[in-house]
Amino acid sequence: MHWAKDAAEAGRVIAKIADHHGVKHVVKSKSMVTEEIHLNDTLERRGIRVVETDLGEYIIQLAQEPPSHITAPVVHKRAEDISELFQRELGMHPTTDAVEMCAVARTALRGEFLDADMGISGCNFAIAETGTMCIVTNEGNGRLVTSMPRVYVAVAGIEKVVRAVDDAVLLWQAATRSATGQEATVYFSMSSGPRREGHADGPEVMHVVLLDNGRSRILERGYADVLLCIRCGACLNGCPVYREIGGHAYGPTAYSGPIGAVITPLLADDMAKARELPYASSLCGACRDVCPVKIDLPRLLLDLRCELAEAGGQPAFESGMAPLLERATLKAYAEISRGSRLYRGVSKVVGALSRLAAGGKGKDLNSLPPPLNAWTRTRAMPSLAVKSFRKRWSERERRTGKGDAE
Amino acid sequence: MTDRLAAREEILQRLRRVLSAGGPMFRGEPPAASAVESRMTVADVRDDSQSLADQFAASLEQALGSCELVESREAVADVVVRRIVAWAAELEAPTVDGTTVDVLSWAPGELPVPELEDRMRERDIRLFVPADLHEDQSRARAAASVIGLTSVNAAFASTGSVALVPGPGRSRAASLLPLRHMILVPMSRIYPTVEDWLRSLRQADRLRDLLQRSAQIVFVTGPSKSADIELILALGVHGPKVVHAVVFDDTNGG
Numbered sequence A: 001m002h003w004a005k006d007a008a009e010a011g012r013v014i015a016k017i018a019d020h021h022g023v024k025h026v027v028k029s030k031s032m033v034t035e036e037i038h039l040n041d042t043l044e045r046r047g048i049r050v051v052e053t054d055l056g057e058y059i060i061q062l063a064q065e066p067p068s069h070i071t072a073p074v075v076h077k078r079a080e081d082i083s084e085l086f087q088r089e090l091g092m093h094p095t096t097d098a099v100e101m102c103a104v105a106r107t108a109l110r111g112e113f114l115d116a117d118m119g120i121s122g123c124n125f126a127i128a129e130t131g132t133m134c135i136v137t138n139e140g141n142g143r144l145v146t147s148m149p150r151v152y153v154a155v156a157g158i159e160k161v162v163r164a165v166d167d168a169v170l171l172w173q174a175a176t177r178s179a180t181g182q183e184a185t186v187y188f189s190m191s192s193g194p195r196r197e198g199h200a201d202g203p204e205v206m207h208v209v210l211l212d213n214g215r216s217r218i219l220e221r222g223y224a225d226v227l228l229c230i231r232c233g234a235c236l237n238g239c240p241v242y243r244e245i246g247g248h249a250y251g252p253t254a255y256s257g258p259i260g261a262v263i264t265p266l267l268a269d270d271m272a273k274a275r276e277l278p279y280a281s282s283l284c285g286a287c288r289d290v291c292p293v294k295i296d297l298p299r300l301l302l303d304l305r306c307e308l309a310e311a312g313g314q315p316a317f318e319s320g321m322a323p324l325l326e327r328a329t330l331k332a333y334a335e336i337s338r339g340s341r342l343y344r345g346v347s348k349v350v351g352a353l354s355r356l357a358a359g360g361k362g363k364d365l366n367s368l369p370p371p372l373n374a375w376t377r378t379r380a381m382p383s384l385a386v387k388s389f390r391k392r393w394s395e396r397e398r399r400t401g402k403g404d405a406e
Numbered sequence B: 001m002t003d004r005l006a007a008r009e010e011i012l013q014r015l016r017r018v019l020s021a022g023g024p025m026f027r028g029e030p031p032a033a034s035a036v037e038s039r040m041t042v043a044d045v046r047d048d049s050q051s052l053a054d055q056f057a058a059s060l061e062q063a064l065g066s067c068e069l070v071e072s073r074e075a076v077a078d079v080v081v082r083r084i085v086a087w088a089a090e091l092e093a094p095t096v097d098g099t100t101v102d103v104l105s106w107a108p109g110e111l112p113v114p115e116l117e118d119r120m121r122e123r124d125i126r127l128f129v130p131a132d133l134h135e136d137q138s139r140a141r142a143a144a145s146v147i148g149l150t151s152v153n154a155a156f157a158s159t160g161s162v163a164l165v166p167g168p169g170r171s172r173a174a175s176l177l178p179l180r181h182m183i184l185v186p187m188s189r190i191y192p193t194v195e196d197w198l199r200s201l202r203q204a205d206r207l208r209d210l211l212q213r214s215a216q217i218v219f220v221t222g223p224s225k226s227a228d229i230e231l232i233l234a235l236g237v238h239g240p241k242v243v244h245a246v247v248f249d250d251t252n253g254g
Helices: A007-020 A032-036 A039-045 A055-063 A079-090 A098-115 A141-147 A165-179 A215-220 A224-228 A234-238 A240-245 A257-267 A286-290 A297-311 A324-338 A340-358 A389-399 B002-020 B049-062 B073-090 B116-122 B136-144 B194-203 B207-213
Strands: A002-004 A025-028 A049-052 A118-121 A125-127 A132-137 A151-157 A187-191 A205-211 B066-070 B101-105 B125-128 B147-151 B154-156 B161-164 B180-186 B216-220 B242-248
Touching: A002 A007, A002 B002, A007 A039, A007 A118, A007 A151, A007 A205, A025 A098, A025 A141, A032 A039, A032 A151, A039 A049, A049 A055, A055 A079, A055 A098, A079 A098, A098 A141, A098 B136, A118 A141, A125 A165, A132 A141, A132 A151, A132 A165, A141 A151, A141 A187, A141 B216, A165 A187, A165 B194, A215 A224, A215 A257, A215 B002, A224 A257, A234 A240, A234 A257, A234 A286, A240 A257, A257 A286, A257 A297, A286 A297, A324 A340, B049 B066, B049 B154, B049 B242, B066 B073, B073 B116, B073 B125, B073 B147, B073 B180, B073 B242, B101 B136, B116 B125, B154 B194, B161 B194, B194 B207
Parallel strands: A002 A205, A025 A049, A025 A118, A118 A151, A151 A205, B066 B242, B101 B125, B101 B147, B147 B180, B180 B242
Antiparallel strands: A125 A132, A132 A187, A187 B216, B154 B161, B161 B216
């Protein structure tokens, strides 16, 4: 049993275990936490061969890329890309058949499992009442990693600890349904230590590394909710932003999507390094709706934005300390929107101006005067239509005999 | 050692400080506290063993496994041997000495079907029960086996899952390394849900003991699966590609 304050300490602890047992070859099952602490780099620098064994992780390791999804790390790759990679790296005969490629990977990885002297996994749930580490997989690599090598190391964030077996089973089912919609994952392994007297297989030594790496600080800063996450990936699948931009757009982090936009800045030693992430959301709330543990991600994103604005010298609007121009603009907008006559007049003038600036109706504005030029630097703004929406609406209402809209 | 304690103390101190500050920790409404013993919900299923067996078969098939129900206990050995011989032919299983095929298995005493070993031997099938898989020779032999044979500690009707607890004569490898896995399931070990099994263990005060005493408990639901390549389902990525359960009635003395 080991405790690690941060990534560096966890790396040192695991490297020491590897040295102690003369480990040269490690097999790993998919684990976001070891991705978070860049464990592969640490071990490889010491001349240890590290092989990822989840099919998706194996593919991106061969391609030397980071994962793009919490549960489907290689969702961004086409079968053709994977085929090319396998032909180059594994000498596979040309095929783009997914089932055939899986068989090729099975053979290659089986050799690694039988040969490796250490297995490393993350941990889905750590059961306090019995000292048990649970991992959830569909492929079976989790079972092989925890059963075949002589040494087994499980790494768990401190938030993975649950009180009882019952809690772990409940959360396992919640994660399964939200991740893939299965009734049960193919494998759920609960390991409580090395093999016992008379057992044919299982590790001879088992180590557990409990990792803080910013988690207790998250609790301290009032973001405890985010520690409830069970990494099912449902918020990624539900997020219109993630679906459009993909996981790699969230930068060099283990966690992408809405949950990543909250966790990554919180785990960073300096939040400003990931300052764009809390803004990578339209706050539509789809992530909150699908979350099986009911994390209010939009709320947390807003809180982070607030913190970032204050840290960047921009006090929150509600505090009455916002920049003068911003306040004046919003005040004026509120005033204009309130009176229908004023709104109509102003929109007429703005519409005419926009068409004039664009050079005719139906044309786009490619540059606006400051401070609006920041917006048009990467986008075109369409000029306003001659006939406003309000006008169209009232005409339509009159036509269909539903009375006046105003 | 001091390093280890230092990290532990530092982490725990910070947690204690936050937790002792009081106030709500989470944003939402806190759920009502509940005792661990009452947390498991139990499915509303009829408790007779035949309908549980039927439901287990249907659930396992849904998880892309297969299942056959055998009427009498006496017929089980026949069914199992016949199927294993057919599998060996289909897979062109490697032979040890030109004729004999290895089946990576739990010890005969751990299989709830009497005389199985003798019946196998008549058909040139040998049960290979490894003693130590960290030993090179038996590791290689286990790795070459294409058929695995085990029983179960418990089986669950709602999901088609089985619980496997390793022990002496009960290797993990038998349910894990071969391409095909045959599971012998006596009806008396079928529970409606995982929760029912865990609850019955807890009520008998055996749950903690079982978890702590066994190095591992694993739930297996159908064959190994992956959809990592373009979300196309592939079976047998690391574990078995075929999982076949033979369910038989052991409740009427048979």
